[in-house]
Amino acid sequence: MKISIKLEGYLKYKYPSNILELNYSKPVTIRQILKDIKISSADVFFIKVGDLMVKEDYLLIKSNEVKLFPVIGGG
Secondary structure (H helix, E strand, O other): OEEEEEOOOHHHOOOOOOEEEEEOOEEEHHHHHHHHHHHHHHHHHEEEEEOEEOOOOOOOOOOOOEEEOOOOOOO
C-alpha cells in the first residue's frame, strides 16, 4: 500500500520535501510512519487522513494521503 505524506505550514520548510511517499506491505500506524520519515511527533499538532483527524496510534490499512499540520507557536 502506498502512503503519501503531505507536510503543511512550516513543516514544509523544516523537512527536505513537502510530499513524501512510502510503501508498506502490511498495515502501519501513523507513529511508525513518523519514525520512518524522521519527523518528530513534537513538531506535529494534528494529523488528518482524508477528512478524519487522527492520533499517532491510528492504523492505516489501505493506501491513503496523510497530512501533517505543525504546532502553532504564539506569544
